[in-house]
Amino acid sequence: MKVSEYLKxxxxxxNLKSRDKEGSLKELINLLEKNGYIKDSKQILETVMDREKxxxxxxxxxxxxxxxxxxxxxxxxxxxxxxxxxxxxxxxDGDPVYIIFLVLAPxxxxxxxxxxxxxxARLLKDKVFRTSLRNCKTPxxxxxIIKEDExxxxxxx
Numbered sequence: 001m002k003v004s005e006y007l008k009x010x011x012x013x014x015n016l017k018s019r020d021k022e023g024s025l026k027e028l029i030n031l032l033e034k035n036g037y038i039k040d041s042k043q044i045l046e047t048v049m050d051r052e053k054x055x056x057x058x059x060x061x062x063x064x065x066x067x068x069x070x071x072x073x074x075x076x077x078x079x080x081x082x083x084x085x086x087x088x089x090x091x092x093d094g095d096p097v098y099i100i101f102l103v104l105a106p107x108x109x110x111x112x113x114x115x116x117x118x119x120x121a122r123l124l125k126d127k128v129f130r131t132s133l134r135n136c137k138t139p140x141x142x143x144x145i146i147k148e149d150e151x152x153x154x155x156x157x
Contacts, residue, residue, distance in 0.1 A: 012139035058091025
């Protein structure tokens, strides 16, 4: 299983405009709706924000991995947002977030949902990888970096 299987080029925003959690999530969710991956962006945003109330998914080191389950999809879908100026995401370390990896999973998904979150966290653990992502100029470049890093990690295991 690879993150790149669930992240499409048209689900990547290189320069998020919003500087706050809800606004940045809205940008990513609206992109998913615009490209036909979900039907009701308001309902998904509400679900993701409800999950955020349980505890911020801003895990530190400039990273957030918001996630939620929904009956609007049949397979996991990811969206990636990169902020050049930083997003106030109430992260655990109090620092701004620059990389937001949104994961939406079908309501009945359990194992695959958790595996996807773990794979994303593993990729983002590497500082060089995070820096490369933050410096991307296009969605295609971001996806290429993710695929290359996944290949490196797979060759190590």
